[in-house]
Amino acid sequence: MRRLTIIISVFLLCNKVSAQISLESYTERVVAYSITLQQATLRGESEEWELRRIRREQLPEIGLDRSANIDFAHRGKGRAWGWETMLEARQTIWNGGSLRAERETQEREVAIEQLYYTLGLREVRREAEEAYWRLSYATEYLLAMEYYRGIIERLTEVIERRWKEGYSAKGDLLQMESRLSDAEYQLTEAKELYDKALYSFNTLCNNEIDKETTLSESILVIATLAERCNVVSLIANHPEHRIAELRAEQGRWRVRGVNAEYMPRIDIRAYGSLQPEMPHTRQSGLVVGGGAILGFSSTLFHFGERRTAVNSAKSEQLVLELEIENIRDNIIFQEQEAWTELQRTYERVESQRRSLGIASENLEISTYAYNEGESSILDVMQAQISWLQTYKNYLQAHYDYAMAGAKYRYITSD
Numbered sequence: 001m002r003r004l005t006i007i008i009s010v011f012l013l014c015n016k017v018s019a020q021i022s023l024e025s026y027t028e029r030v031v032a033y034s035i036t037l038q039q040a041t042l043r044g045e046s047e048e049w050e051l052r053r054i055r056r057e058q059l060p061e062i063g064l065d066r067s068a069n070i071d072f073a074h075r076g077k078g079r080a081w082g083w084e085t086m087l088e089a090r091q092t093i094w095n096g097g098s099l100r101a102e103r104e105t106q107e108r109e110v111a112i113e114q115l116y117y118t119l120g121l122r123e124v125r126r127e128a129e130e131a132y133w134r135l136s137y138a139t140e141y142l143l144a145m146e147y148y149r150g151i152i153e154r155l156t157e158v159i160e161r162r163w164k165e166g167y168s169a170k171g172d173l174l175q176m177e178s179r180l181s182d183a184e185y186q187l188t189e190a191k192e193l194y195d196k197a198l199y200s201f202n203t204l205c206n207n208e209i210d211k212e213t214t215l216s217e218s219i220l221v222i223a224t225l226a227e228r229c230n231v232v233s234l235i236a237n238h239p240e241h242r243i244a245e246l247r248a249e250q251g252r253w254r255v256r257g258v259n260a261e262y263m264p265r266i267d268i269r270a271y272g273s274l275q276p277e278m279p280h281t282r283q284s285g286l287v288v289g290g291g292a293i294l295g296f297s298s299t300l301f302h303f304g305e306r307r308t309a310v311n312s313a314k315s316e317q318l319v320l321e322l323e324i325e326n327i328r329d330n331i332i333f334q335e336q337e338a339w340t341e342l343q344r345t346y347e348r349v350e351s352q353r354r355s356l357g358i359a360s361e362n363l364e365i366s367t368y369a370y371n372e373g374e375s376s377i378l379d380v381m382q383a384q385i386s387w388l389q390t391y392k393n394y395l396q397a398h399y400d401y402a403m404a405g406a407k408y409r410y411i412t413s414d
Contacts (some may be wrong), residue, residue, distance in 0.1 A: 020216040023132050029205040030128035031121065040120045042115040051106045051261075059098050078279030088271040096263025108246045108253075115239040115246075122239075126410040131201045133402035135381040136219040138190070138197035143393050145190040147181040151384065155367065156180050159377070172377040175397060179381060211327040216365075219398045225346045226405060228339055229412040235331055244320070244327040251317030256314040262306040264298035338408040345401040359390035383394045 031037065065086045074080035092099070156176040160170035194212075202209050236243055272290040299306070366383035369375040 014027065016411055020214045022216045026132050026201075027125055027128040030131075031124055033206045034124045035121075036120050037117065037124055040117040042108070044117055047106070047110045049115045051103070052118075054099070055105050058092075058103075060089055063090065063322070067251070069255075076279060078281045078284070080309060082276055082278075084273060084275040085373075086271055086273045088269055090267065090269045092267045093266070093307070094264070094266040096260030096265065098257055098260035098263075101253045101260055104253045105250045107258070108250050111248050112243050115177070115243050118239045121296050122410050122413060124268050126406050127412075128204060129406040129409075130403060131204050132217075133216065133219050133399065133406070135197040135213070136200045136217070137193075137399040138194040138216050139215065140219060141392075141395055142187075142190045143195045144388075144395065145187045147382075148391075150188050150366075151363075152176065152180045152183045155380065158371065159378045167373075168377075175377055176346050179384070186238065199333060212250055219402055226342060229335070230404070231332065231335060234335060234412055235328055238331050240326075240327050244324040246261065246363075248317065248324055249321040250321040255310060255313040259306070260308050261309070262299050262302075264296065267295045269293045269295070334411050335408075338404065338411050342401070342404040342408050345397065345404045348397040349401050352390065352397040355390050357396045359387040363387040 016210045065088065066083070068083045070081040072080070154172070156179075159168050159173050159176050163170060186295065197214065198208050198211075201213065203206075204212050207213070270290075270292045272288070275287055275289075277284040277287050363383045363386070366375060366380045370380045380404065
């Protein structure tokens with residue numbers, strides 16, 4: 001096992017060297033470039049601007065009105081046309097709490113958009129981590145297939161030389177040539193897998209799509225089981241749970257807003273006016289007027305419309321309250337499922353690590369025994385197949401564990 005690791009490590013160092021990138025730095029680059037997060041930021045800004053607009057609705061309103069008129073059937077003295085300019089200040093004193101309900105609802109919408117940004121950030125980080133480990137897996141798999149082809153090539157050369165010298169049968173050479181052809185076929189598959197992983201990796205961080213990259217972290221280094229989170233704390237702080245709570249609070253404020261539509265309204269208006277003195281002639285002066293109006297309005301009866309509207313809003317609010325429990329159950333289920341997946345994939349990593357040691361030792365012994373004439377070519381080929389399958393399982397176990405880790409962090413991270 002140790003000898004095999006050293007050989008593969010040396011092979012890796014002999015490959016083309018380029019700038020290395022760590023998982024953390026790659027994730028930061030993906031986050032900085034993410035269009036999804038940029039859109040989430042703009043949506044959050046839009047909701048904040050809407051909140052500012054709603055808050056200004058509670059302030060006095062000043063308006064300027066100018067009008068002109070003409071009387072086509074004019075028969076009296078003076079001109080048939082006139083004009084008026086009015087400056088008015090309006091202030092709502094009481095509207096049943098409608099403006100407050102709208103403001104409180106919008107404040108929670110702003111908080112919800114911030115939580116959606118947090119969820120989007122989690123998703124982008126998970127996507128970046130998965131892309132990083134996918135490329136690491138593809139790199140290790142490509143190296144393994146090149147190493148495997150090298151084994152076959154060297155053994156094929158030995159058998160060909162022994163066949164020419166009369167020490168090996170023609171059948172042994174043909175079988176190894178067939179195995180070499182199969183190794184080259186699998187190598188092309190590994191190259192395709194690597195290219196696709198590289199394209200995905202570069203696209204997320206806005207690199208040139210085929211730019212070669214060397215990762216500073218290997219998927220094979222992952223060897224420790226992560227610590228499980230506190231489920232109670234997870235539920236309380238999870239963005240989806242907080243969003244559900246805020247939606248329920250919005251529902252309660254909407255009920256108050258609907259009820260406010262049928263409450264009495266009180267407002268005050270102060271105005272000043274400027275118009276020609278009547279009758280309007282060339283010698284007419286200007287008349288300055290002004291005053292204040294205190295208004296009160298209320299719906300007394302509308303055949304139960306208020307009750308039905310409020311009951312409808314309450315039903316919608318109860319739906320949102322139940323959604324909190326639904327989200328809570330989903331979070332518990334997702335955390336348990338992700339933790340189980342993390343545990344089982346870690347167990348497979350440990351199991352395949354032991355199996356690879358056995359398969360590597362068996363391959364070395366079988367190859368040495370064949371060279372010494374103590375075993376057949378079939379024994380060597382069987383050992384090669386066993387080693388290749390075990391190494392594939394070894395890589396797959398590490399890949400599954402890395403993906404499970406990314407999923408668990410996505411569910412449980414702040």
